[in-house]
Amino acid sequence: MSMAPIPATGGCLCGSIRYTVTETPAMSAVCHCRNCQQQSGSAYSVMIAVPLAALQFDAGQPRCYRDTGTSGQPVDRYFCGDCGSPLYSDVAVLPGMAFVKAGTLDDPAWVEPTQALWCDSALPSARLADDITRLPGNPPV
Ligand SMILES: [Zn+2]
Ligand SMILES: [Zn+2]
Known part of the structure; x- marks a missing residue:
């Protein structure tokens, strides 16, 4: 992640929500939990x-759906109310952090996930790099 082009901008599919990430991410991960599969409509x-304060909204405000995570604790999932793009999650078991959906970055190509979470529900077709750390649940806190 040393090459992270910070500040990094992003937004939703329709463009009504725009954001800037102002700090280098503390980590990057893929999440295979069933809830992420359902919300994203994809495999993971x-x-x-990044810290919540390092995610600034420049246009629009996302809506929130309060989910219950696989851990049993709340996961506030923020998304665009117009086009439905998932934008970030605020996870109760990992407080103070925004887990930004990397696909909404204007340039997501630099993101290199180092951890794979909730691998117990990973789809067989979801193949990842051999050197990624595979965890059965959330990252250790
Ligand atoms: Zn939108
Ligand atoms: Zn997940």
Whole structure:
């Protein structure tokens, strides 16, 4: 993550929400939990973790869906109310961090996840780099 182009901008599919990430991410991970599969409509979500204060909204405000995570604790999932793009999650068991959906970055190509979370529910077709750390649940805190 040393090459992270910070500040990094991003936004939702329709463009009504725009944001800037102002700090280098503390980590990047893919999440294979069933809830991320359902929310994303895909095999897993790819996230970068930054302090909540390092995620600034420049246009629009996301809506929140309060989910219950696989851990049983709340996961506030923020998304665009117009186009539905998932933008970030605020996870109760990992407080103070925004888990930004990396696919919404204007340039997501630099993101290199180092951890794979909730691998017990990973789809067989979801193949990842051999050197990624595979965890059965959330990252240790
Ligand atoms: Zn939108
Ligand atoms: Zn997840």
